[in-house]
Amino acid sequence: xxxxxxxxxxxxxxxxxxxxxxxxxxxxxxxxxxxxxxxxxxxxxxxxxxxxxxxxxxxxxxxxxxxxxxxxxxxxxxxxxxxxxxxxxxxxxxxxxxxxxxxxxxxxxxxxxxxxxxxxxxxxxxxxxxxxxxxxxxxxxxxxxxxxxxxxxxxxxxxxxxxxxxxxxxxxxxxxxxxxxxxxxxxxxxxxxxxxxxxxxxxxxxxxxxxxxxxxxxxxxxxxxxxxxxxxxxxxxxxxxxxxxxxxxxxxxxxxxxxxxxxxxxxxxxxxxxxxxxxxxxxxxxxxxxxxxxxxxxxxxxxxxxxxxxxxxxxxxxxxxxxxxxxxxxxxxxxxxxxxxxxxxx
Amino acid sequence: xxxxxxxxxxxxxxxxxxxxxxxxxxxxxxxxxxxxxxxxxxxxxxxxxxxxxxxxxxxxxxxxxxxxxxxxxxxxxxxxxxxxxxxxxxxxxxxxxxxxxxxxxxxxxxxxxxxxxxxxxxxxxxxxxxxxxxxxxxxxxxxxxxxxxxxxxxxxxxxxxxxxxxxxxxxxxxxxxxxxxxxxxxxxxxxxxxxxxxxxxxxxxxxxxxxxxxxxxxxxxxxxxxxxxxxxxxxxxxxxxxxxxxxxxxxxxxxxxxxxxxxxxxxxxxxxxxxxxxxxxxxxxxxxxxxxxxxxxxxxxxxxxxxxxxxxxxxxxxxxxxxxxxxxxxxxxxxxxxxxxxxxxx
DNA sequence: AAGACCTACGAAAACGTTTGCGTGTTGATA
DNA sequence: TATCAACACGCAAACGTTTTCGTAGGTCTT
Numbered sequence: 001x002x003x004x005x006x007x008x009x010x011x012x013x014x015x016x017x018x019x020x021x022x023x024x025x026x027x028x029x030x031x032x033x034x035x036x037x038x039x040x041x042x043x044x045x046x047x048x049x050x051x052x053x054x055x056x057x058x059x060x061x062x063x064x065x066x067x068x069x070x071x072x073x074x075x076x077x078x079x080x081x082x083x084x085x086x087x088x089x090x091x092x093x094x095x096x097x098x099x100x101x102x103x104x105x106x107x108x109x110x111x112x113x114x115x116x117x118x119x120x121x122x123x124x125x126x127x128x129x130x131x132x133x134x135x136x137x138x139x140x141x142x143x144x145x146x147x148x149x150x151x152x153x154x155x156x157x158x159x160x161x162x163x164x165x166x167x168x169x170x171x172x173x174x175x176x177x178x179x180x181x182x183x184x185x186x187x188x189x190x191x192x193x194x195x196x197x198x199x200x201x202x203x204x205x206x207x208x209x210x211x212x213x214x215x216x217x218x219x220x221x222x223x224x225x226x227x228x229x230x231x232x233x234x235x236x237x238x239x240x241x242x243x244x245x246x247x248x249x250x251x252x253x254x255x256x257x258x259x260x261x262x263x264x265x266x267x268x269x270x271x272x273x274x275x276x277x278x279x280x281x282x283x284x285x286x287x288x289x290x291x292x293x294x295x296x297x298x299x300x301x302x303x304x305x306x307x308x309x310x311x312x313x314x315x316x317x318x319x320x321x322x323x324x325x326x327x328x329x330x331x332x333x334x335x336x337x338x339x340x341x342x343x344x345x346x
Numbered sequence: 347x348x349x350x351x352x353x354x355x356x357x358x359x360x361x362x363x364x365x366x367x368x369x370x371x372x373x374x375x376x377x378x379x380x381x382x383x384x385x386x387x388x389x390x391x392x393x394x395x396x397x398x399x400x401x402x403x404x405x406x407x408x409x410x411x412x413x414x415x416x417x418x419x420x421x422x423x424x425x426x427x428x429x430x431x432x433x434x435x436x437x438x439x440x441x442x443x444x445x446x447x448x449x450x451x452x453x454x455x456x457x458x459x460x461x462x463x464x465x466x467x468x469x470x471x472x473x474x475x476x477x478x479x480x481x482x483x484x485x486x487x488x489x490x491x492x493x494x495x496x497x498x499x500x501x502x503x504x505x506x507x508x509x510x511x512x513x514x515x516x517x518x519x520x521x522x523x524x525x526x527x528x529x530x531x532x533x534x535x536x537x538x539x540x541x542x543x544x545x546x547x548x549x550x551x552x553x554x555x556x557x558x559x560x561x562x563x564x565x566x567x568x569x570x571x572x573x574x575x576x577x578x579x580x581x582x583x584x585x586x587x588x589x590x591x592x593x594x595x596x597x598x599x600x601x602x603x604x605x606x607x608x609x610x611x612x613x614x615x616x617x618x619x620x621x622x623x624x625x626x627x628x629x630x631x632x633x634x635x636x637x638x639x640x641x642x643x644x645x646x647x648x649x650x651x652x653x654x655x656x657x658x659x660x661x662x663x664x665x666x667x668x669x670x671x672x673x674x675x676x677x678x679x680x681x682x683x684x685x686x687x688x689x690x691x692x
Numbered sequence: 693a694a695g696a697c698c699t700a701c702g703a704a705a706a707c708g709t710t711t712g713c714g715t716g717t718t719g720a721t722a
Numbered sequence: 723t724a725t726c727a728a729c730a731c732g733c734a735a736a737c738g739t740t741t742t743c744g745t746a747g748g749t750c751t752t
Contacts, residue, residue: 002491003462005738016702021740031700046486051461052407053738055398056707063441063463071427074635077418084417084444093459095409095441098430109434115397116349116708117409117439140392145348231638263639270641289420289636292577293609295616351708362732367710377730399708402737462738698749705742714733721726 004047013041055116064316065118067097067109069126074259074288075305076124079151082309083122090317092119103128107137120147120316122309125155127226131194133157147319149312152303153196161319162331163312167197170301170336171204172211174283175255177299177338179212181346183253183281187220189241189265190257195226201257201285219248229260237261241268252280253344259286262298266343281344296342308334350393359387401462410662411464413443413455415472420605420634421651422470425497428655429468436663438465449474453483466493466662468655471501473572477540479503493665495658498649499542507661508677509654513543516647516682517550518557520629521601523645523684525558527692529599529627533566535587535611536603541572547603547631565594575606583607587614598626599690605632608644612689627690642688654680 010017015034023030023038024047030038055061066083068076084094095118097109106126113121121141129135135158142148142160151163178186188205191198202221209216222244228237241264245251254269256262262284269280276282276296284291287302311332319327352370356363361380369376369384370393376384401407412429414422430440441464443455452472459467467487475481481504488494488506497509524532534551537544548567555562568590574583587610591597600615602608608630615626622628622642630637633648657678665673 006740007738017739018703018741019701021738022701025740029700034700046490048457048461050402050738051463052398052401053462053707054740056396056402056709056737057739057741059707061398071430072420072423074418077423080442081417081444084442088455093441093443093463095439096426096430097439098427111394113439115394116399117397144392231635234638260635260639267639267641289577289606289634290639292580293606293613293636295613295641352710353708363709364711364733365731367708368731371710375730380730396708399737400710402707402739403709405737694752696749696751699747701744701746703742703744706740708737710736712733712735715731716729717731718729719727722724 003050004042004045005050009038009041009045009047013038060320061117061119062091063093063095063118064313064320065095065097065110065113065121067099067106067113067121067123069099069101069124071096071098074290075152075286075303078305079124079309079312082306082311083313084309085306086310086313087317090313092313092317099126099129101126101128103132103134110137110141114141114144114146118146119320120149122149122151122312122316124150124152127195130196147316149316149319151308151312159329161315161329163308163315164331164333165197165303165308166333166336167200168204168207170285170303170338171201171255171257172208173204173336173338174285174299174301175205175208176211177340178253178255178281178283178344179208179214181253181281181344184214185217185220185248185251186214186253186255187222187244187248187251188255188257189222189224189244189261191226191228192223198226198257205255220251224261229258234260234264237264238268241265242272245269245272254280254282256282256284259284259288259290259298259300262300262343263290263294266294266296266298276343277345283338283344287339291339291341294343296345299341299344300339302337302339304334304337349396350388350391351396355384355387355391355393359384406666407463407465408437409439409441409464410659410666411441411443411456411459411467413445413452413459413467413469415445415447415470417442417444420636421498421632421649424651425470425655425658428652428657429659430655431652432656432659433663436659438659438663445472445475447472447474449478449480456483456487460487460490460492464492465666466495468495468497468658468662470496470498473541476542493662495662495665497654497658505675507665507675509658509661510677510679511543511649511654512679512682513546514550514553516631516649516684517547517601517603518554519550519682519684520631520645520647521551521554522557523686524599524601524627524629524690525554525560527599527627527690530560531563531566531594531597532560532599532601533568533590533594533597534601534603535568535570535590535607537572537574538569544572544603551601566597570607575604580606580610583610584614587611588618591615591618600626600628602628602630605630605634605636605644605646608646609636609640612640612642612644622689623691629684629690633685637685637687640689642691645687645690646685648683648685650680650683 023035099106284300291298291300369381445452495507630646637644637646
């Protein structure tokens with residue numbers, strides 16, 4: 001049987017549409033007999049109210065959009081999971097948009113979604129957007145009255161709700177841990193400066209060195225292209241790190257700003273004939289599968305993506321539901337957690 | 347400025363709604379002067395037609411739903427990526443539903459989406475659904491006229507479009523490869539029988555042994571709970587495999603039906619003092635990050651999730667757009683590919 | 693017996709859009 | 723000058739809901 005509507009039920013049962021609507025809501029306005037009859041009929045034909053019509057009427061789609069740079073990425077999937085869980089619990093659906101780290105795709109995605117299809121956005125902007133510093137699409141969307149929650153990659157220029165990682169603190173804790181393990185020559189493998197999380201984690205590294213009264217040695221700092229973490233460039237990555245290791249034979253620890261860099265570093269160290277953690281200790285960032293199943297397991301900084309997603313969804317839905325303009329924007333900082341594993345053991 | 351509508355533009359410019367609508371579509375019915383004026387005004391205020399209203403009118407949401415058991419899972423994310431790419435190219439959005447391998451959540455997800463919000467489903471059913479063999483939600487949805495494409499986990503009882511992996515063939519190729527590498531005692535680590543992909547891959551294993559005229563040895567077959575691939579059970583997993591290795595000291599190769607089992611097997615082999623691939627060769631299934639960055643890199647069977655997603659989306663959108671009931675259902679078999687890597691080298 | 697009051701239902705507007713059709717005005721033609 | 727296109731625009735229905743309001747008919751009160 002094709003889809004049922006109030007109208008079809010009404011004509012079938014020879015009553016008016018409003019009678020059907022009310023009966024299905026158990027309104028006392030409708031007599032018991034009619035009510036039961038309508039309910040039975042609706043149940044029989046598996047009637048479900050049309051969501052689109054409801055969205056149009058209520059001016060609310062009960063749907064939130066999440067835009068992320070990449071989906072084949074452990075951290076982002078945990079965030080989605082958190083968002084979906086919270087959203088579902090509160091009666092919202094989730095639609096995804098992938099920017100592929102491209103500014104144009106990000107803009108396009110927002111454009112096609114911000115037409116009533118969704119009630120608000122959760123977004124982590126593309127690297128290209130970070131580079132261009134062009135946020136007009138975010139501003140325009142917000143001006144139309146659509147709330148946005150930014151997560152992970154912070155945009156200081158944009159004033160809205162945010163859920164961010166304490167990258168500086170996480171990195172600082174990780175590097176301090178290496179200091180505590182007795183490491184003296186601690187290197188860092190990070191990204192170009194325009195990727196703000198890389199920059200922040202680098203700052204954490206500097207702070208930790210400072211805390212330990214170590215002087216920063218430029219030789220120990222390896223800055224890589226931000227696309228080096230893609231599978232297609234894994235050979236370049238390995239080569240770059242191997243070179244770096246050759247230049248720093250006295251290095252006894254590495255802090256990497258992401259999981260891929262960390263694993264690649266571990267592999268390169270092993271290939272150079274040294275041992276992890278005996279000769280070189282390694283700590284990464286992002287607690288994904290790679291870290292857990294690495295040999296030795298990789299000590300790392302967990303960002304609690306699931307928690308971030310959940311919080312972001314809470315912030316967004318709260319804002320959607322009490323549309324109070326005086327409600328000040330919040331920035332939630334989700335604390336990181338150092339997961340000590342064998343790769344950085346004494 | 348809050349969101350613009352045709353009505354607001356119309357009242358602002360003192361013309362009728364239909365005039366505005368037509369002007370924005372460059373209709374020749376509207377005089378040049380009025381047309382330009384309306385277009386300029388609309389552009390200035392960043393007018394975008396309301397998607398919900400369009401969906402209601404056109405009885406088409408231009409949105410497809412994808413329901414998967416888990417999102418923190420490399421294979422499924424590659425599928426999503428493929429779906430999203432194809433969908434976007436054809437003007438569709440993608441909403442996700444996560445079943446968490448739970449039957450109830452799967453049903454609930456379908457119910458809340460199948461109300462007009464989406465035009466069709468792409469789904470890989472939960473393990474619990476496989477176990478219960480209760481497909482009423484799929485049947486009901488299809489009866490309402492909503493097309494469904496099933497992927498990965500096939501449901502022979504359900505007649506609809508499908509995109510599946512050639513699990514038997516993939517496994518057979520993998521195991522034959524091990525035979526070619528000179529292995530004589532090839533073990534398999536698989537799941538319980540109700541997970542059909544596990545079962546199919548086991549069948550492929552049997553066929554390959556048969557091809558090589560090896561006799562199957564029950565001792566070499568390790569069947570594990572299907573939730574053993576979750577991080578929370580990684581210790582159980584390691585222990586189970588270590589036991590298995592002890593019982594099979596003469597084993598010289600392992601075929602694992604998923605990536606986690608394969609990595610765990612490699613780790614267990616190494617811990618037992620043996621070497622991969624010299625003493626024991628390992629081949630997995632699913633070409634995820636773990637395989638690529640493992641040490642040694644893990645030979646594996648790629649399922650081409652991206653391709654599967656793309657095909658599934660094509661099938662679905664074609665069916666949505668030419669709603670031809672005589673159009674026979676198709677089952678697309680996406681061929682697997684053996685990726686030979688160091689873990690299975692001679 | 694006449695007014696007041698329930699009870700049980702229907703009409704209609706609204707959400708924002710598209711589109712077939714109707715219509716008033718203009719200019720040209722016969 | 724009467725007729726007729728062509729032009730430029732407006733009306734209204736439709737998609738499926740919800741909800742406010744209106745109103746028949748019946749029951750109760752005095």
